[in-house]
Amino acid sequence: MLKVKGLLIGFAFVVAFAAEALGQSLPKIRAAYTSIGIQFDPVYIMKELELSRKHGVDAEILFVPVSSRAVQAALAGEIQFITSAGVANINANVSGGDFVGLTATLNTFVFKILGSPEIKKPEMLKGKKVGISRLGGASDFSIRYALTRWGLVPETRWGLVPDKDVAIIQVGGEQEEFLALQNKAVDAVVLSEPFATLAQRQGSTIVADLSQLGVAYSMHGFGARKSFIQANRDVTVRFMKAYLEGIYVFKTNKDVALNVLKKYTRLDDLSLVQVAYDEMSQRLIRRVPYPDREGIQTIIDQLAKTRPQMKNLNPGDFIDPSILKEIEDSGFIKKLYGN
Numbered sequence: 434m435l436k437v438k439g440l441l442i443g444f445a446f447v448v449a450f451a452a453e454a455l456g457q458s459l460p461k462i463r464a465a466y467t468s469i470g471i472q473f474d475p476v477y478i479m480k481e482l483e484l485s486r487k488h489g490v491d492a493e494i495l496f497v498p499v500s501s502r503a504v505q506a507a508l509a510g511e512i513q514f515i516t517s518a519g520v521a522n523i524n525a526n527v528s529g530g531d532f533v534g535l536t537a538t539l540n541t542f543v544f545k546i547l548g549s550p551e552i553k554k555p556e557m558l559k560g561k562k563v564g565i566s567r568l569g570g571a572s573d574f575s576i577r578y579a580l581t582r583w584g585l586v587p588e589t590r591w592g593l594v595p596d597k598d599v600a601i602i603q604v605g606g607e608q609e610e611f612l613a614l615q616n617k618a619v620d621a622v623v624l625s626e627p628f629a630t631l632a633q634r635q636g637s638t639i640v641a642d643l644s645q646l647g648v649a650y651s652m653h654g655f656g657a658r659k660s661f662i663q664a665n666r667d668v669t670v671r672f673m674k675a676y677l678e679g680i681y682v683f684k685t686n687k688d689v690a691l692n693v694l695k696k697y698t699r700l701d702d703l704s705l706v707q708v709a710y711d712e713m714s715q716r717l718i719r720r721v722p723y724p725d726r727e728g729i730q731t732i733i734d735q736l737a738k739t740r741p742q743m744k745n746l747n748p749g750d751f752i753d754p755s756i757l758k759e760i761e762d763s764g765f766i767k768k769l770y771g772n
Contacts, residue, residue: 459491460668464514464655465503466496468566469607469698470625471709472539472653474690475679475718476516477697482682482689484675490668492675498606500570504530513661514672519651519732520574522751527743533662533753534724535673536654538680539717541728542643543652544575545629547614548621555579555591555641564604564619571652572610572623575643576601578650578735626709627700634705651728651752662753673756674765677721681769684714720770721761724752 466476476494479485485492495512497503500521506512508530515521522532552558558580565572580593593599604613610622611632621640624632633639655676662669683690691703691710700706729748737744760766 459486459489460665461491461493462513462668462672463493463495463511464516464672465506465512466494466516467498467500467503468516468571468625468653469496471627471694471706471713472543472625472718473516473697474694474713475538475676475683477693478682478690479675479679481693481696482679484678485672488671488675488678490671490675492672499567501567504532507532507658513665514655514657516653516655517571519654519729519751520569520571520736522656523729523732523736523743523746524569526751527746531659532656533659533751534651534654534656534729535662535669535753535756536676536722537651537724537728537752538654538722539652540649540719540722540725541652541717542575542578542646542648542650543625543717544572544623544643545625546576546579546621546640546643547624547629547632547637548640549614549617550636550638552621552638552640555593558591558621558640559593559598561620562600562602562618564602564610564613564622566604566606566610566623568601568603573601573603574732574735575650576623578648578731579641579643579646581738582646582735626713627694627698627705630705630709631700648731649725649727650731651725654722654724659753662756666756669756670759674760677757677760677766678769680718680720680722684718684720685770687714690714721757721766723754723757726752 466473480494500517503515504521504525507515519534522534525532563576577595580591580595580599595601602619604610607624607628611628613619614622695703726748729751733743733746
């Protein structure tokens with residue numbers, strides 16, 4: 434890990450020195466990630482290996498644990514790029530924002546519902562309290578979708594009404610959710626890895642694995658304001674190249690990926706994420722994670738259940754695949770992977 438990191442940082446310093454020698458400073462931007470989990474590891478790798486500087490951008494990458502707070506900071510011009518599920522972008526735009534998703538790093542649900550040992554099946558959630566990270570966020574959307582839509586045929590649907598049959602409780606981040614379940618403040622929680630495995634090892638049961646839904650859903654991609662992209666397209670391309678290289682390191686260097694993840698999750702036992710890493714690196718996280726219309730449509734359809742005015746929204750208005758296409762067409766991805 435140290436050797437790889439040293440080589441990359443050394444190259445970044447060469448880039449920075451060259452820019453300064455020409456009397457130019459690197460453009461400065463801020464980016465925010467909004468949760469802790471294995472799906473964010475390419476972002477952590479970007480930060481640890483200073484990949485943004487390598488590609489000619491001085492990026493300050495911050496942890497902002499509330500998507501709505503990150504959105505507000507972006508609207509105020511304090512942050513230029515945010516990781517968020519598509520639901521945050523849609524809600525912001527309906528209120529007058531101009532966000533688009535540049536990537537859909539995950540294009541399906543990755544959460545698991547973990548419950549106290551006595552909860553053996555989803556129907557037993559009736560009358561229970563389920564902890565989520567934040568109201569209006571990805572975990573909130575996921576549990577509401579599952580309660581009302583689980584299963585392709587009526588016989589396999591749970592038929593539970595959010596906020597009536599099941600209380601949905603805002604707890605904080607996934608670490609806080611885990612503790613809330615352990616302390617019996619809630620009966621179940623919505624977690625991604627590695628916290629789902631950690632909860633299971635502590636005696637919790639897997640009530641449902643939402644990845645089994647097989648539903649397209651835009652999660653944890655980088656987004657930005659249309660106005661920023663239009664005024665700073667070159668910076669956007671450079672920053673996205675850094676992110677795509679973070680994905681490359683994540684997929685091809687397991688030692689670096691897991692050691693960086695260990696630092697950010699503050700978990701010493703890497704066996705917690707071995708299986709999740711293999712699934713994420715080989716199947717779920719794509720080399721070029723284009724934002725997806727179908728994944729946005731899933732969100733629009735669900736939101737329209739309580740806000741009918743959203744039914745006619747165009748999913749294409751919430752994504753901009755042109756940045757990744759420009760990068761892919763340039764041969765950058767093929768050069769990274771060697772094929």
